[in-house]
Amino acid sequence: MPLLAISTLSTRGALRNIAHDRRLAEAALARGEEFFAQNEFERAAEVFRRGADLCRSLPGEAELHRRLAVRCDNAQRLHEVGQVSQLAERLRYLTGSNLSARGMPIGADRRFADIWAKRGEYLDFAQTGMPPAQREALRNDLFDLALIWADLRLRGDRGSESLLEVERTVQEMRAQFGDSAAIHLVRKRLADLRGNIYEAKEARRKANLLTPRNAWEWAALGRELLGSDLPKEAHAAFQRAVELQPDGFWPHFYLGICAFRLGGHSEAAETFRVCLALAPRSVVSNYNRGLTLARLGKDEEALRHFSRAIELDATAGDAHLQRALLHRKARHLPPAVEDLKQALLLSNDKAEAHYQLAEVYQATSLLDLARRHVALALQMNAVHDGARKLSELLNPTDSP
Numbered sequence: 001m002p003l004l005a006i007s008t009l010s011t012r013g014a015l016r017n018i019a020h021d022r023r024l025a026e027a028a029l030a031r032g033e034e035f036f037a038q039n040e041f042e043r044a045a046e047v048f049r050r051g052a053d054l055c056r057s058l059p060g061e062a063e064l065h066r067r068l069a070v071r072c073d074n075a076q077r078l079h080e081v082g083q084v085s086q087l088a089e090r091l092r093y094l095t096g097s098n099l100s101a102r103g104m105p106i107g108a109d110r111r112f113a114d115i116w117a118k119r120g121e122y123l124d125f126a127q128t129g130m131p132p133a134q135r136e137a138l139r140n141d142l143f144d145l146a147l148i149w150a151d152l153r154l155r156g157d158r159g160s161e162s163l164l165e166v167e168r169t170v171q172e173m174r175a176q177f178g179d180s181a182a183i184h185l186v187r188k189r190l191a192d193l194r195g196n197i198y199e200a201k202e203a204r205r206k207a208n209l210l211t212p213r214n215a216w217e218w219a220a221l222g223r224e225l226l227g228s229d230l231p232k233e234a235h236a237a238f239q240r241a242v243e244l245q246p247d248g249f250w251p252h253f254y255l256g257i258c259a260f261r262l263g264g265h266s267e268a269a270e271t272f273r274v275c276l277a278l279a280p281r282s283v284v285s286n287y288n289r290g291l292t293l294a295r296l297g298k299d300e301e302a303l304r305h306f307s308r309a310i311e312l313d314a315t316a317g318d319a320h321l322q323r324a325l326l327h328r329k330a331r332h333l334p335p336a337v338e339d340l341k342q343a344l345l346l347s348n349d350k351a352e353a354h355y356q357l358a359e360v361y362q363a364t365s366l367l368d369l370a371r372r373h374v375a376l377a378l379q380m381n382a383v384h385d386g387a388r389k390l391s392e393l394l395n396p397t398d399s400p
Contacts, residue, residue, distance in 0.1 A: 021054045021055060021058055022055065022058060022061060022064075024051070024054050025051040025052075025054045025055035025058070025061070025064055025065075025068065026051075026064070027051075028047050028048065028050055028051025028054065028068065029048070029051055029064070029067065029068055029071070031047050032044045032045075032047040032048040032051065032068075032071060032072075032075070033071070035047060035075075036071070036075055039082075041075045041076070041078040041079035041082060042075075042076075042079045044071070044075040045072050045075035045076040045079060048068050048069075048071045048072035048075060049068075049072045051068045052065055052068035052069045052072055055068065074129055077121075077122070077125045077129065078129070078130075080118070080122065081122055081125070081126070081130075081138055083111075083115070084115050084122065084138065084141050084142065084145070085137070085138075085141050087108060087111055087112070087115065087145060088140075088141035088142075088144050088145050088148075090108070091108065091144070091145065091148040091149070091152075092144065092148065092250060092253075093284050095148060095151070095223070108149070109149075112145060112146075112149045115142075115145065116142075116145070116146065116149075116169070116172075119142050119176065120176075122138060122142070123135075123138065123139065123142070123176075126138050126139075139177070140216045142176075143173070143177055143216070143220065144216075144220060146169055146172075146173050147173075147182055147183075147186065147220055147223070147224065148223075149169070150166050150169055150170065150186050151186070151223075151224070151227050153165070153166050154166060154186070154189050154190065154193065155227075158193055163190060163193060163194065166186070166190055167190060170183060170186055170187055170190070179206070179210060180210060180212065180213075180217055180220070180221075181207040181208075181210040181211075181212060181217070181221045181224075182207075182212075182217065182220040182221045182223070182224045184203045184204070184206045184207035184210065185203070185204070185207050185221070185224040185225065185228060186224065187199075187203040188200045188203035188204045188207065188228075189227075189228060191203055212237075212240075214244065215240075215241045215242075215244035215245035215248055215251055216241075216245075218237050218238070218240045218241035218244065218251070219237070219238060219241040219248075219250055219251050219254055221237045222234040222235075222236075222237030222238040222241060222254055222255075222258065223254055225237060226254070226257070226258055226261070231258055231261050231262050232262070234258050235255070235258045235259065235262060238251060238254050238255035238258050239255065241254075241255070242255055247278065248278075249275060249278045249279050249282075252271050252272075252274045252275050252278070253271075253272075253275050253285065255271050256268045256271035256272045256275065256288060256292075257288070259271060260288070260291075260292055260295075265292050265295040265296050266296065268288070268292040269289060269292040269293055269296060272285050272288045272289035272292060273289060275288075275289075276289060281312055283309050283312045283313045283316055283319075284309075286305045286306070286308045286309040286312065286319075287305070287306065287309045287316060287318060287319045287322070289302075289305045290302040290303070290304075290305030290306040290309065290319070290322060290323075291322060293305065294322065294325075294326065299326050299329065299330070302322075302326060303323060303326050306319045306320075306322050306323040306326070307323065310323070315346050316346070317342065317343050317345065317346025317347035317348065318343075318347050318348055318349070320339045320340070320342040320343040320346060320347065321339070321340070321343035321347045321349065321352065321353055321356070323339050324336045324337075324339035324340045324343060324353075324356060325356065327339060328356065328359070328360060333360055333363070333364060336356075336360055337357065337360055340353050340356055340357045340360065341357075343356075344357070350380055351376075351377045351378075351380035351381035351384055351387070352377070352381075352384075354373045354374070354376040354377035354380065354387075355373070355374060355377040355384060355386055355387040355390070357369075357373045358370045358371075358372075358373035358374035358377060358387070358390055358394075359386075359390065361373065362390065362393075362394065367394060370390075370394055371391075371394050371395065374387050374390050374391045374394060375391070378391060
């Protein structure tokens with residue numbers, strides 16, 4: 001075959017490849033926009049990225065490449081902002097997932113550190129890439145993330161390095177968001193842990209001088225007051241947040257927690273009813289409403305809410321534990337045992353699950369199993385009063 005013919009065929013092949021890649025890149029732009037419109041930003045970013053790679057070196061397609069690259073960057077950034085929101089939601093739920101607990105340690109340090117390091121980038125992007133309501137939501141998420149992270153740190157690791165890290169974060173919060181009463185309450189707790197009486201008083205004085213600017217800041221203040229063992233003051237703050245945002249989930253959620261801790265079980269039950277009206281698939285709100293109804297003696301209704309929580313999330317170990325207590329109270333022992341076995345795997349209070357299982361086995365004369373589980377309960381919680389008394393009953397000492 002003549003060289004000219006070979007060259008012509010090669011050129012035609014190259015042109016066909018260019019046209020094919022151009023069509024694929026254009027299809028990637030269209031498909032990415034579909035994912036973008038559905039808020040599937042991670043998938044959109046990946047499709048835009050593949051399209052941009054395809055047309056990176058295509059002649060005459062610099063504009064198509066630019067559009068794909070810009071859309072890829074936007075989608076990726078929105079995906080990362082979504083991750084901020086997800087972590088904030090998770091932390092808010094964790095701080096209210098057990099109404100009788102002051103809090104729980106979580107392994108979110110690394111994720112928080114990564115997000116907090118990029119907070120300026122996210123907020124800068126939000127100025128041009130997000131509508132006002134979403135910009136405000138991002139600011140609130142970052143504000144809450146830092147506050148809840150600091151709260152969990154102050155409850156857990158109180159070494160000097162950890163306290164320094166909290167202090168740095170508080171300073172960065174003040175620089176990023178300005179002064180707020182909630183931030184100054186974190187400063188007070190930090191000073192209390194260091195034994196700095198003057199600084200603690202000064203921080204509390206500044207907190208008292210600052211009035212929260214919106215419902216979100218009232219809720220944040222209430223959460224800090226609750227963490228500082230000031231539930232009555234916290235209750236007033238949460239009530240103000242609900243007044244300013246009557247359709248807000250989180251103000252009602254924390255008001256319910258606070259009311260429960262103050263012994264206002266009827267108020268808490270009503271507040272969590274509102275939470276479920278606003279977010280029917282909330283596992284924690286179903287659990288919390290079940291717990292409040294159980295305290296009010298409304299066992300059948302409470303049982304339905306614990307079952308709904310488990311239906312929504314089979315790993316809801318505390319709901320298994322509480323449902324088991326109601327089964328046991330009604331003398332439905334087989335379902336109680338099944339729930340307690342799940343609670344042993346999933347609950348945050350495995351000592352209580354072992355104790356309750358020991359009680360069931362003792363009631364059914366399975367004494368060896370009862371002794372085994374009460375011993376495990378005491379290994380996990382040596383001061384568990386019920387387990388200690390049951391152990392004495394099951395293991396009587398010989399009289400002299």
